[in-house]
Amino acid sequence: MSREAAFIAALRGLATHPGARGLVDDCAVLDIGDETLVLTHDAMAEGVHFLPEQDPADVAWKLVASNLSDLAAKGAEPLGVLLGYQFGTDDARFLTGLEDVLAHYGVPLLGGDTISATGPQVLGLTALGRATHRPVPSRAGAKVGDGLWITGPVGAAMLGFEALRDGTGADSTAFSRPLALLAEGWALAPQVTAMMDVSDGLLLDASRMARAAGVTFAIDSAAVPIATPEARRAEALRWGEDYQLLFTLPDGMEPPITAHRIGTTHAAEEALVVLDGIPLTEANGLGYEHS
């Protein structure tokens, strides 16, 4: 186990509250009075999660949208966000993007902190929501026999990233201003047995969902909707940042919104994901881990 993995495991050991379902990669869920809160916090660093040459307005958008996507996967309605902001090279552009994304989702900025520091810009965002359905969907609920579904295509963010990187002038919106599928999450929450958003790549995130439930997912790669040419299907299944919702439903149940069935839940095998009959491992094509 890496030093980082050991630290995260120790943090999880500290997070003994029953609502702390999956520190670092999942939301916290907390009952208060007659409501259930859902909380998530993401940190992003310049040079790791965004590039110095990226438009700070897009950085602000993604910081907020990626956290709201975590709430979407819990069927939660956003109540507000708190921002931890380290001053950067173009704070006015950041503010513009922040205003855009908060207005787009009708989510208030509740508070936060600003700091001046040397070194790469580090940003943090906490999003707070209320559950629209209880129990709040977990990522651990998949049952043997359940269908595995996804809300839409993967690979669009990859194409957007490449357009931006190569300056082709092609549309990069899917990468620079991803959408949080809040309405889809609300519609799905009462029906799903498990749900999460696909931020790190379909196969890697599916393997996490399988591990959480102690099952294996058999995925039919041809059934996965992709935004790329067919030749790049394998990459599209491994690239992240599309923020589609991945969920399981009892076999035979149809989702209340447009979605695509891409696989089936099996009893646990050695591999967490079996793709077109081939067991995948971390060393063998699941995707990239980045913290």
Place this chain on the structure above:
Amino acid sequence: MSREAAFIAALRGLATHPGARGLVDDCAVLDIGDETLVLTHDAMAEGVHFLPEQDPADVAWKLVASNLSDLAAKGAEPLGVLLGYQFGTDDARFLTGLEDVLAHYGVPLLGGDTISATGPQVLGLTALGRATHRPVPSRAGAKVGDGLWITGPVGAAMLGFEALRDGTGADSTAFSRPLALLAEGWALAPQVTAMMDVSDGLLLDASRMARAAGVTFAIDSAAVPIATPEARRAEALRWGEDYQLLFTLPDGMEPPITAHRIGTTHAAEEALVVLDGIPLTEANGLGYEHS
């Protein structure tokens, strides 16, 4: 107005939710169901808010305690914290301090995120609490005639900092492991007209409280309890990080806990704070602003 001040002002402009009382230097207050939430987020950077040579366990302690102190000033009971952690030089020591402070206050770690990045370590913490009394004390409620009170001495953190810096071996606990006065905040919340914690220096924080209410505080410096020798009284009134609670009570009312009356609320004068009859300005001895 500095670039930073302009940014903060613009952020406040975005924070139009009625619960977003004072972005950056105050908590957010949010009604949900039959409860009222109190939220605060602080960011801390190595080299600015803590030094590379400081014990990471103490850094963890202060990160949590300073946020809990914000909740204390609202009379809020902590429900949990979310941590944004950038890996540093001694993560195990950080974890030890985090465990210590969470156990001390009986507060759960609910979630968070970890990142690897180059450059100085940047940390963020969000603390969530529930109001024990409503309305939640504001920092803006001081009325003309109200007494101005403080829970205990200032200057202890300054002495602790010096002990650490100079390696004298004297006790540095007041600086390295400050306490959040939660029980005091709960006892005071039903009675105070205004309350805040003193994190940036008594005179500077008192001036903020005066500005928020549109009043002037007349402070009797000799009445302020100090932890330092008498010769250093002026410094003690300006050094921060003691996390005492500063509050106002209607004239004649005694607080339910041990506290010290240090002044009186006057109608607004040109200066926000008048110390022993001398009007203070930012250029003239209020203290230091640091973001």
